[in-house]
Amino acid sequence: MPGRSLRVPGLRKIVDAWPWWLLLLALVGVRLSKGAGIVDAYALLSRPFWPGPAQSQWLRSAQLLQQQASVEQLERDNRRLRALLELDRNNGQRVSAPVISRDPAGWWQQLELGKGSSDGLRPGQPVLAPGGFIGRLSSVTPTTARVVLLTDGSSRLGVWVARVQRHGLLVGQGTPRPRIQFLDKDTGVRPGDVITTSPASTLVPPNLLVGVVQSVNEDLAPAPDAAVQLSAPVDAVDWVQVVVR
Amino acid sequence: MGVLHRQRWCGATGLVVPLLTLASPAALKIAGVAPSWAVLWLLPWALVDGPASGAVAGLALGLVLDGLHLGWASEVPALMLLGWWWGRIGRRGLPIERSYNLGLLAALGAFLLGGSLLLQLRWHDHHLAPVAGWHTLFAQSLLTGLLAPVLCSLQLLRWRRVAELRGG
Numbered sequence: 001m002p003g004r005s006l007r008v009p010g011l012r013k014i015v016d017a018w019p020w021w022l023l024l025l026a027l028v029g030v031r032l033s034k035g036a037g038i039v040d041a042y043a044l045l046s047r048p049f050w051p052g053p054a055q056s057q058w059l060r061s062a063q064l065l066q067q068q069a070s071v072e073q074l075e076r077d078n079r080r081l082r083a084l085l086e087l088d089r090n091n092g093q094r095v096s097a098p099v100i101s102r103d104p105a106g107w108w109q110q111l112e113l114g115k116g117s118s119d120g121l122r123p124g125q126p127v128l129a130p131g132g133f134i135g136r137l138s139s140v141t142p143t144t145a146r147v148v149l150l151t152d153g154s155s156r157l158g159v160w161v162a163r164v165q166r167h168g169l170l171v172g173q174g175t176p177r178p179r180i181q182f183l184d185k186d187t188g189v190r191p192g193d194v195i196t197t198s199p200a201s202t203l204v205p206p207n208l209l210v211g212v213v214q215s216v217n218e219d220l221a222p223a224p225d226a227a228v229q230l231s232a233p234v235d236a237v238d239w240v241q242v243v244v245r
Numbered sequence: 246m247g248v249l250h251r252q253r254w255c256g257a258t259g260l261v262v263p264l265l266t267l268a269s270p271a272a273l274k275i276a277g278v279a280p281s282w283a284v285l286w287l288l289p290w291a292l293v294d295g296p297a298s299g300a301v302a303g304l305a306l307g308l309v310l311d312g313l314h315l316g317w318a319s320e321v322p323a324l325m326l327l328g329w330w331w332g333r334i335g336r337r338g339l340p341i342e343r344s345y346n347l348g349l350l351a352a353l354g355a356f357l358l359g360g361s362l363l364l365q366l367r368w369h370d371h372h373l374a375p376v377a378g379w380h381t382l383f384a385q386s387l388l389t390g391l392l393a394p395v396l397c398s399l400q401l402l403r404w405r406r407v408a409e410l411r412g413g
Contacts, residue, residue, distance in 0.1 A: 101268065102269070105277030106279060107314070110314070154316055154371055172372060173374040174366075174372070174377035174378065
């Protein structure tokens with residue numbers, strides 16, 4: 001009976017189906033290794049969609065929104081309380097004015113604004129830029145106004161370091177960094193401290209951001225002084241707001 | 246006096262000085278410091294038109310520029326002196342033409358002008374840091390001296406031709 005053994009149908013089919021056996025083996029391997037290859041492949045394919053910078057940005061912007069909202073809320077609250085205490089003497093309007101000439105370096109540190117006395121501007125009024133307080137009006141014409149920047153050598157401003165609760169005098173030096181002169185010896189002021197206008201000020205709006213302490217000179221007699229980096233970019237500002245009383 | 250001041254449009258070019266001072270083009274600045282436009286205009290004017298006209302032009306320019314600046318420091322004395330001095334140089338000896346001479350005169354003029362301002366700012370209780378003062382002084386003199394050969398020689402050529410035509 002030649003060929004009888006060759007015609008064993010079951011065995012032949014089993015041998016011919018070797019790819020399926022291999023697949024089964026691979027699946028058993030996957031099972032035993034707790035799905036190693038599959039998970040790795042999934043990780044590789046889904047990597048572009050992982051929670052990365054994009055998602056953290058959404059989170060950050062949400063956080064920013066929350067902070068902005070709480071700042072607005074606090075400002076409203078603060079205004080109401082100041083009004084109750086009758087501290088708020090300058091609930092003035094703000095007039096936006098374009099900067100038509102800018103000379104933040106050289107012999108004088110000044111800006112010319114494109115609005116003047118016909119828009120209600122008067123000498124001495126405070127000028128705000130995006131980023132904080134930058135100076136005060138020194139003279140006005142009917143259609144222009146001149147701003148003395150905080151960096152000008154003739155500029156003096158009482159400022160407040162909130163962290164240590166100290167007053168100081170911000171004196172312009174003709175350089176981009178004015179200095180604060182303190183009144184007493186032990187100030188505890190450190191680089192990084194935030195400088196604002198004095199909370200009790202009636203000449204300029206209180207609690208406005210002015211700048212950040214950059215370095216402190218402790219050796220100076222009789223009281224230390226500190227260099228300040230202004231928070232508003234004076235050499236790039238193109239629109240300012242004047243607080244009109 | 247020369248004849249230049251009798252040409253109305255020649256004097257009117259002086260209006261460019263306050264306009265350029267206000268515009269203070271950023272492309273023509275070194276480390277944030279602009280050149281002294283008053284010196285760049287006054288130098289060729291005084292060289293062509295003589296000491297008296299130079300001093301008067303210096304006075305006029307100084308009055309206008311003082312109006313554009315903060316505080317009481319004045320550019321008038323320095324500009325009048327420079328106008329008179331350059332007018333004398335223009336009247337005596339050979340006419341100044343070489344760019345090196347023009348650059349040197351302009352740089353010296355800007356240095357004197359800046360020096361007078363520095364002294365006045367120190368005199369008033371103006372807290373000008375020494376570093377800032379010297380920085381402005383040197384940057385302005387250098388820039389004025391570098392621009393003078395280009396700008397002043399063009400004005401000199403133009404105004405000398407006008408002066409010859411009108412019988413100066």
